[in-house]
Amino acid sequence: MRSRVGRAMTAAVLGGLLATGCGSGSDEKASAAAGKGDSADPVTVTDCAGAETTFTATPKRIVTSNASSLELLLRLGAGDKVVGTGFPPGRGTLPDELDAQARQVKVLSETVIPKEKLLGSGADLYIDTFASMNMGGGMGDAPTEAEFKAAGIQHIFLKSTACAAQSKSPVTDLSAVEDDITSLGAVTGTSARAAELVAGMKQKVDAVHKAVGGTPERKRPTYFFFDYDAGTKQPMAVCNRQVANAVITLAGARNVFADCDGDYKQVGWEDVIAKNPDWIQLAVRDRGSEAANDKAYDEARRWLETNSATKGLKAVEKGRFLRIGSERTTIGGVANAETVEQIAKTLYPGKVG
Numbered sequence: 001m002r003s004r005v006g007r008a009m010t011a012a013v014l015g016g017l018l019a020t021g022c023g024s025g026s027d028e029k030a031s032a033a034a035g036k037g038d039s040a041d042p043v044t045v046t047d048c049a050g051a052e053t054t055f056t057a058t059p060k061r062i063v064t065s066n067a068s069s070l071e072l073l074l075r076l077g078a079g080d081k082v083v084g085t086g087f088p089p090g091r092g093t094l095p096d097e098l099d100a101q102a103r104q105v106k107v108l109s110e111t112v113i114p115k116e117k118l119l120g121s122g123a124d125l126y127i128d129t130f131a132s133m134n135m136g137g138g139m140g141d142a143p144t145e146a147e148f149k150a151a152g153i154q155h156i157f158l159k160s161t162a163c164a165a166q167s168k169s170p171v172t173d174l175s176a177v178e179d180d181i182t183s184l185g186a187v188t189g190t191s192a193r194a195a196e197l198v199a200g201m202k203q204k205v206d207a208v209h210k211a212v213g214g215t216p217e218r219k220r221p222t223y224f225f226f227d228y229d230a231g232t233k234q235p236m237a238v239c240n241r242q243v244a245n246a247v248i249t250l251a252g253a254r255n256v257f258a259d260c261d262g263d264y265k266q267v268g269w270e271d272v273i274a275k276n277p278d279w280i281q282l283a284v285r286d287r288g289s290e291a292a293n294d295k296a297y298d299e300a301r302r303w304l305e306t307n308s309a310t311k312g313l314k315a316v317e318k319g320r321f322l323r324i325g326s327e328r329t330t331i332g333g334v335a336n337a338e339t340v341e342q343i344a345k346t347l348y349p350g351k352v353g
Contacts, residue, residue, distance in 0.1 A: 043186045045156050048163035053154055058189040059125035063108065063118065067093075067286065068331040069127045069158055070105060072181065074098045075197055075334055076190040079105070084121050086113040090288035093325075115143050119151040127184070129158045129331060156187065160243055160332030164263040170240035172249045174201060174340075177332040201337035205250055208344045211352045212252035221347050223253035224277035224315070227326060228300040229285045232307070237267045244330045251343035253279065269309040279347060280304065280315040283326040297323040322346055 044054045059081060064070040066087035071094060073079055079101045086109045089102050108117050118126065126148065148155045157163065160176035178198045185194025225244055230236035238244040239260035248255040256275035257267065284296040301321055304310045315321070324342060328335035344352045 045183050045187065046159075047157050048159060048166055053156055055154065055187055059154070059187065061121075061123045062125045062127060062188075063113070063121050063123040063153075064127050065113070065129045066327075066331070067102075068161075068327055068333045068335075069129050070102060071098065071335070072158075072184060072333055073127070073188065074101050076181075076185055076188060076193050078188040078190050081188065083123060084108040084113075087111060090286045090290075090293070092290055093286055093293075115141055115147075119143055119147060119153070121153075123153050125154050125156070125187075127156060127158065129161050156183075158184075158332050161330070164241045164243065167241045167263075170258065170261075171243060171246045172240075173246055174205060174243070174250070174332075174336055177201075177243060177336055180332055181334070197334055201334060204337040204341050208251060208340055208352055212344055212348050215252055215348075217254070220252055220254045221278035222256050222275065223248050223343075223347075224256050224272060224275065224280045225283050225329065226280050226300065226304070227283050228296065228303070229283075229326065232303055234266050234268060235272060237265050237271075238330065239263055239265050242330060243332050243336060247329050247336050247339050248343065250340045251347065253343060253347055273309065273313065276313055277315050279320045279322060280313070281322045281324055281329070281343075283324065283329060285326045293325070294323075 042054050042056050044052050046052050061083045062073065062078070062081045064073060064082060064085040066085070067089035070079075070082060070085045071089065073082055074094070075098065079098075082105050084106045086107075088105070088107045088110065089099075091103070092099060094102055108114075108121060112130075113121075130142075143151075143155075145155065158180045160174075160180045164171065178201060181194050181197050181201075182191075185191040185197075225238045225248070227236045227238070237257035237260060238255065239262040240255070240258045241261070242263040245255050245258055249258075256272070256277050257265070282297050282300040284293060284300060287293050287296055304313070304316050310316055322343060324339060328339050341352065
């Protein structure tokens with residue numbers, strides 16, 4: 001398992017990268033192409049700034065930036081086209097039928113893929129969950145669009161995560177994630193499967209809404225996403241532009257930092273104490289195995305229970321913790337709907353089937 005220092009560095013980089021994530025807003029051209037079925041018609045998608053990328057053929061060699069984008073391709077049935085990934089999923093962290101496939105994908109980096117390795121990967125498509133930016137901390141620089149073009153690599157984003165900071169209003173639903181899945185299905189020739197995945201997400205979220213959606217705002221429990229890997233000295237709050245805000249809201253809870261306009265913001269423990277949340281999510285990043293993840297959850301809980309600034313919080317005193325991974329909450333994907341369901345079942349026992 002990585003050292004705490006290593007985890008902190010990774011968390012800092014992820015925090016900065018994910019702090020560039022997008023709200024809703026569909027990619028109309030990709031959606032239109034998807035509606036026609038898996039055809040050979042050109043498919044055009046846009047990036048965070050609206051720049052277009054057009055595909056005249058289905059990509060054959062794909063590199064994914066992290067476990068979330070890899071999982072989406074596996075669920076779409078396009079896993080055989082993936083030739084490499086960064087931030088690989090831990091063994092056993094994906095459903096059985098996907099885990100074995102994920103093990104076959106070459107790991108180009110345990111964290112952010114180095115620029116030279118990405119450009120020399122032989123890929124014809126790079127799916128980026130992060131925004132293009134200079135990645136400090138010795139992690140290397142992201143390739144420029146000119147460098148991607150020179151290497152013959154088309155570069156697209158999972159906009160629900162990579163463009164969140166640019167959203168003009170709070171993110172309270174999963175429409176941007178659904179748009180990503182629809183667009184990715186159009187690009188990879190798996191539109192029918194993409195439609196199935198989106199329908200499955202809607203079904204889960206609709207069931208939760210039917211069960212708890214009518215709960216008055218004042219009666220909804222307050223909820224704090226404790227990003228343990230971002231560091232304990234100064235907590236990192238998820239704000240109202242981050243997909244986690246939608247996940248928490250759809251689950252019938254109130255994100256205690258929903259009044260923050262942005263995706264992420266460093267706050268002080270005095271701010272968390274002032275909010276005094278009813279529930280706390282012990283959010284840790286995937287450590288590579290269930291045992292390692294459990295150990296990290298235990299560490300996060302123990303820190304809250306023993307720290308003088310946090311041990312008096314209502315949620316801590318009552319032991320109201322949820323052990324849910326960071327990625328499935330903050331990065332767009334099918335797991336977002338599953339997390340909505342998981343949170344709702346915990347906060348409203350007996351009400352959600």
